Amino acid sequence: MKLAHALLEALKHYGAGEIFGIPGDFALPFFKEIEATGTLPLYTLSHEPAVGFAADAAARYRGTIGIACVTYGAGALNMVNPVATAYSEKSPLVVISGAPGTDERNFSFGLHHQVKHLDSQMMIMKEVTCAQCVLDDPDTAPQEIARVLTAARRMARPVYIELPRNMVGAEVNPVPGFTPSEPDMDAVTAAAKATLDLLEKASSPALMLGVEIRRFGLEHAVTKLAEKLGIPAVTSFMGRGILAETGAPVAGTYLGLAGEENVRQLIERSDGLLMLGVIMSDTNFGVSKRELDMRQTVHAIDGEIRFPHHLYPNVPISAFVEKLLEMGKKLGDAEPVPATYNTAIDNPNAQIMPSDVAAIVSTYLEEYPNTPIASDMGDCLFTAMDMKHAPLVAPGYYATMGTGIPFGIGLEAASGKRPLVLVGDGAFQMTGWELGNAKRLGLKPIVLLFNNTAWGMLKAFQKDTRYNDLDDWNFAKHGDNLGGKGRRVSTPAEFEQALAEADQDDSQFHLIEIMLPQDAMSDTLRRFTETIAQRSALSKS
Ligand code: TPW
Numbered sequence: 089m090k091l092a093h094a095l096l097e098a099l100k101h102y103g104a105g106e107i108f109g110i111p112g113d114f115a116l117p118f119f120k121e122i123e124a125t126g127t128l129p130l131y132t133l134s135h136e137p138a139v140g141f142a143a144d145a146a147a148r149y150r151g152t153i154g155i156a157c158v159t160y161g162a163g164a165l166n167m168v169n170p171v172a173t174a175y176s177e178k179s180p181l182v183v184i185s186g187a188p189g190t191d192e193r194n195f196s197f198g199l200h201h202q203v204k205h206l207d208s209q210m211m212i213m214k215e216v217t218c219a220q221c222v223l224d225d226p227d228t229a230p231q232e233i234a235r236v237l238t239a240a241r242r243m244a245r246p247v248y249i250e251l252p253r254n255m256v257g258a259e260v261n262p263v264p265g266f267t268p269s270e271p272d273m274d275a276v277t278a279a280a281k282a283t284l285d286l287l288e289k290a291s292s293p294a295l296m297l298g299v300e301i302r303r304f305g306l307e308h309a310v311t312k313l314a315e316k317l318g319i320p321a322v323t324s325f326m327g328r329g330i331l332a333e334t335g336a337p338v339a340g341t342y343l344g345l346a347g348e349e350n351v352r353q354l355i356e357r358s359d360g361l362l363m364l365g366v367i368m369s370d371t372n373f374g375v376s377k378r379e380l381d382m383r384q385t386v387h388a389i390d391g392e393i394r395f396p397h398h399l400y401p402n403v404p405i406s407a408f409v410e411k412l413l414e415m416g417k418k419l420g421d422a423e424p425v426p427a428t429y430n431t432a433i434d435n436p437n438a439q440i441m442p443s444d445v446a447a448i449v450s451t452y453l454e455e456y457p458n459t460p461i462a463s464d465m466g467d468c469l470f471t472a473m474d475m476k477h478a479p480l481v482a483p484g485y486y487a488t489m490g491t492g493i494p495f496g497i498g499l500e501a502a503s504g505k506r507p508l509v510l511v512g513d514g515a516f517q518m519t520g521w522e523l524g525n526a527k528r529l530g531l532k533p534i535v536l537l538f539n540n541t542a543w544g545m546l547k548a549f550q551k552d553t554r555y556n557d558l559d560d561w562n563f564a565k566h567g568d569n570l571g572g573k574g575r576r577v578s579t580p581a582e583f584e585q586a587l588a589e590a591d592q593d594d595s596q597f598h599l600i601e602i603m604l605p606q607d608a609m610s611d612t613l614r615r616f617t618e619t620i621a622q623r624s625a626l627s628k629s
Contacts, residue, residue, distance in 0.1 A: 098263035103152025112159020114185030115280035138494035140170025145498030161201025180240035189254030218245035272626035280411035290360025300365025311336035329480030337424035345373030346616035438543035464492030466512035470613035490518035527571030564601040573598035
């Protein structure tokens with residue numbers, strides 16, 4: 089079969105549901121095959137960062153691979169930041185880049201889109217992916233494709249596939265299927281036993297759930313585990329939204345001093361903490377780290393189970409969770425602590441504040457509990473911590489701006505559900521234009537644009553500066569021109585009405601521009617910045 093067909097079939101077999109992309113001449117032959125075969129639907133966007141983010145969100149939502157297809161140089165290098173995001177936050181994004189043909193490599197001049205040499209792109213991508221291949225040999229191409237896609241699935245990290253344009257039609261064998269890794273079952277059993285021993289001895293055991301639970305499709309298994317052990321569960325900041333769809337009681341999201349006090353105490357006072365798939369990052373733990381006693385934790389991440397003074401290698405988290413479920417017994421009978429959120433509005437006609445947005449969205453989520461939410465970086469993400477739990481895709485660790493709209497596009501394509509998108513005005517300036525693709529692609533997200541005419545988070549960290557002020561771009565007015573509906577709101581009552589209208593009209597996207605005072609800030613962000621500021625003052629003294 090043709091190499092392009094073998095690759096497309098393999099992408100589907102390894103779990104892809106669609107392809108996001110922007111073509112270029114080095115990628116045109118492969119795009120032609122994407123369209124001609126119809127193996128996977130193609131969503132073309134406007135700028136490569138959005139292609140990478142959309143594919144990343146699709147991967148995160150499904151717990152399988154997401155595909156970003158671009159051209160060589162100008163296309164692929166435009167995507168370095170999204171690929172880095174996917175690497176840091178453990179998302180199996182598959183980058184497929186067209187490239188000069190193997191018959192063009194000896195051309196004596198530079199080829200367009202070339203940087204230092206023809207392999208510069210590969211060298212750059214090596215730094216932000218966990219496996220790479222160049223499909224320049226029909227005999228080895230099927231094995232190479234299987235090797236990198238397997239790595240993406242097993243490690244939940246991005247991979248890079250370079251496809252020279254003259255190889256698209258080369259005859260190849262089909263790509264070998266996915267084989268899950270074979271864990272060392274003795275190690276799995278020993279690690280599970282040691283974990284249960286530690287939890288049994290603890291007087292206040294607790295569970296913290298992180299991104300790997302979603303990446304490896306373990307939400308139902310973990311829900312059962314929490315029930316079986318009878319211990320309270322929280323998510324990490326990055327893991328926010330995990331278990332929202334299984335309905336398991338999650339006490340809240342751990343944000344140290346910036347989060348809810350009962351959740352902080354649950355974790356920081358625990359003398360037997362099991363962290364499942366939690367990335368150790370400053371955003372997950374920066375506001376607390378000094379108080380967490382790592383001598384009383386077990387940490388499953390990156391195929392290892394880490395104990396205070398030793399670790400078990402080659403124990404995939406799925407096998408570990410399964411074993412815990414098999415061997416575990418009731419440890420506590422504390423009533424599950426449900427997460428709290430607010431739906432009350434003080435004055436519907438007052439100036440709207442972030443807490444009002446959270447309250448009104450929470451009411452919406454009560455009606456539509458499994459609405460997927462895409463968030464950008466900015467106070468919108470901290471405001472999301474005050475909303476009712478729902479599946480959430482956000483750059484909680486790498487913290488790049490520009491994810492909101494493209495994540496929303498990826499989420500809607502992957503889930504078939506109408507998502508809510510949370511985005512600040514600064515971030516919308518980066519990738520908001522992509523909304524213009526929604527109509528053509530049949531997507532109709534509800535976008536909540538937090539417009540405080542500022543890079544507000546930065547103003548919070550550094551007061552009394554002017555360079556963080558932005559102009560009022562009247563975003564709502566662009567909604568209609570981009571093929572949807574725009575509406576500007578300034579009070580809770582206006583926002584409620586705009587959201588109800590968006591809900592009733594699912595024929596197009598709705599862009600609700602929420603006008604906030606320049607110094608408005610969610611309580612969570614206020615606590616977060618204050619704590620970080622205190623910490624850095626401490627470290628300097
Ligand atoms: C790609 C640095 C972090 S937060 C922020 C900046 C510039 C301001 C965000 O402004 P926005 O939201 O969207 O209006 P809000 O709530 O703060 O007012 N470039 C990139 N990523 C990051 N994180 C930055 C710069 C930053």
